[in-house]
Amino acid sequence: MRTEPRIPFESKVIFGYQNQAVSGSITNLSLKGIFINSHSCPPKNSFVEIALAVPFLSEPPNVMAKVKRTDHGGFAADFFGMNHEVASSIWSFVCARLTSLSNCPYCGMPIEDKQLSHCPHCTYLLSFDEPGYFEKRDTAITRKSLMDFIGKLSDPEVHAIARTIRKYLLGRNNEGSDNCDEEMVGTCDKMRTVFHLIRKVAMADVPVLIIGETGTGKEMAARAIHERSLRQNGPFIPINCGAIPKDLLESELFGHEKGAFTGAERQVRGRIEYAAGGTLFLDEVGELPPLLQVKILRFLEDYRVERVGGRESIEVDLRIIAATNRDLEKDIAEGRFREDLFYRLNVVTIHMPDLRERGEDIVIMAEMFLRKYAQKAGKNIGGFTREALTALKTHHWPGNVRELVNRIRRAAVMAEQRWITPDNLELKIGQNQGEGLKEACKRFEHILIKETMGRHEGKISQTAKALKISRSEMYYLLKKHGIERAERITKGPTPV
Ligand SMILES: Nc1ncnc2c1ncn2[C@@H]1O[C@H](COP(=O)(O)OP(=O)(O)OP(=O)(O)O)[C@@H](O)[C@H]1O
Ligand SMILES: [Mg+2]
Structure with a gap:
């Protein structure tokens, strides 16, 4: 299909060749090139100089062109180096005639x-004299050539390209979630253990089970494993087993053939097949x-669906990462979850700590989210x-990091002063939150210990004195609360 609209146009012409x-x-003219019938055709890729003595140009210019093809006693050549004035005269002439054509x-x-x-056939823009026509046309052509290109690729290649475009060109990691462009944040011991495990299991290509309360970052951890694994160029396909109606889940996971059930009008591949070459993230696997x-257990035995x-039994090469906020061992004891599947999925377990267990990380994350959302809201x-x-x-923090993100996002939008107050966060000090x-x-x-230590730059004896306790009691308390050396010198809250 043509990318430049051309018109039939008859006029004598002289061109220079060798x-x-x-x-x-x-015989035909477009903004991009020309078709000339001649008894002597220059060969493909040769250069010609055309004296464009045509009625719509008052001063006939000499235009350079490169021969693209020769056929039917003539040749097609593309213009190059044409000046703006000549180009706009050609376009006005072509454009006026295009509107009266009866074929696209x-x-x-x-x-x-x-x-x-x-x-209606190729969907290209026909309103040639509309402002922005060239931009719109170029977008449509680029989109179509991309589609043609993508149509010839395998599924894993398509996923890898989409992921790269989102991540590196658009700065987005996952559509629908505006948080995924963030790295996982964490400095406390428990999060350091999580990061260590993520790095360790990423390359091992074994199933991983991620457990943790809602909003603790299970999906983020699963993505982090995938992105550090050998499958990073393959797709990361999440499926939330708790969010899809039970009677649809089987076909969603395994796909179906045409006519498999009422309404199955065509063959559909399941998420397992889509995850080929990458990672299948079975979220809320306990459901x-x-x-x-x-x-799923049978699939994990031979990786065939x-x-x-x-x-037909189709072999699918993928890695499974599962996540749950349920106590699966309790579910096994009560007969709700298969023990054999649990052991298959649970080759490595990563436990995401509750936000309330992460100490100073709460403030570090809060400050990071605030910077991000304040900037988005254009606020100082x-x-x-x-x-x-x-x-x-x-x-x-019953909703963990997700709750923190939401409270801060709302606060950044609602804040009317320079400093965020408990009201902006919809939090109250000292309110009993069920503990x-x-x-x-x-x-x-x-x-209290951490704030006092912060004020005394981590000095044990000064902190003990301020808290009116002995040094040995102080050491005992530091051990009891798992407060590390690095944490002791953390400054107190930002002064207002
Ligand atoms: N360590 C972290 N650093 C920065 N952002 C985080 C971190 N952990 C979680 N988040 C953010 O918190 C939100 C919830 O994370 P995620 O969806 O991974 O949690 P989840 O455990 O899968 O939640 P659920 O159980 O509700 O599905 C997301 O917006 C995510 O970007
Ligand atoms: Mg999740």
């Missing part, structure tokens, strides 16, 4: 309705119904007030 002037007649100048199909803005637990209603926010920091540190007295005392003790 120092000879040759005569011919123009791109695909050649008949166009009955002259008012159409796009060709898998018993029948599908058996099917049969689509629903199909007989200085940080958190002392009260807001206390509220962040003492909140129970017992012992837990609350321990948490308070932890915060």
Whole structure:
């Protein structure tokens, strides 16, 4: 198909080739090139100089062109180095005639309705005199050539390209989630253990089970493993076993053949097949119904699938990472989850800590999210007030990091002053958030020790003195709360 619309146009012409002037007649003209009939055709890739003595150009210029092909006693040549004035005169002339054509100048199909803005056959833009026509046309052509190119690639190649474009060109890692361009943040011991495990298992290509409360970053950890693995150029295909209706889940995972059930109008591949060459992320795996637990177990034995209603057994090379916020061992004991599947999935376990166990990371993450969302909201926010920091540190965080992200995003939008208050975060200081007295005392003790240490630059004796306890009691408390040397010199909350 043509990428430049051309018009039939008849006019005598002289062109120069190898120092000879040759005569011919123009039969077609576009902004990009020309077709000339001549008894003497220059060969492909040769250069000609055309004296464009055509009625619409008052001063006939000499235009250079390169021969693209020769056929039917003539040759097609592409213009080059044409000046802007000549180009715009040619385009005005071509454009005026294009609108009266009865066939699409791109695909050649008949166009009955002259008012159409796009060709009903090839979909290219027909409103040639519309402002921005060239940009729109180029976008359509680029889009189509990309589609043609992608159509010839294998599924893993398509996924790898999409991932690279999203990550490196668009700065997005995952559509729909605006947080995935962030690296996983964490400095506390528990998160360091998580990072260590992620790096260690990434290259091992074994199934991994990630457990943790809702919003602790299980999916982020799964993606981090995939991105550091040998399968990083393959797809990362997530499926939330708890979010898809049980009767659709089987076909979603395994695919189906045409006619497998009422409504199965065509063959559909399942997510397992889509994950070929990459990673299948079985989210909320504890919600898998018993029948599908058996099917997944069988799949993990030989890595072969049969689509629903199909007989062909298809080999799929992938890695499984599963995640759950359920206590699977309890589910096994109560007969809700198969023990054999649990051991298959649980070759390595990564435990994502609750946010409330991550100490100073809460503030580090809060500050990072605030910078990001303040910038997005175009606000000049200085940080958190002392009260807001206390509220962040003492909140129970039932929704973990996701809750933190949401509260900060909302606060960045709602804040009217330079400093974020507990009100902006919709948090209250000292509000009982469902924890017992012992837990609350321990948490308070932890915060108090860290803040006092921060004020005394990590010096044990000065902190002990300020807290009115002995040095040995101080060491005992540091051990009890797992406060590390590096943490002791962390400064207290940002001064307001
Ligand atoms: N360590 C981290 N650093 C930065 N952002 C994080 C971190 N952990 C989680 N997040 C962010 O928190 C949100 C929740 O993370 P994610 O979806 O991975 O959690 P999840 O455990 O899979 O949650 P759920 O159980 O609800 O599915 C996301 O926006 C993610 O980007
Ligand atoms: Mg999740």
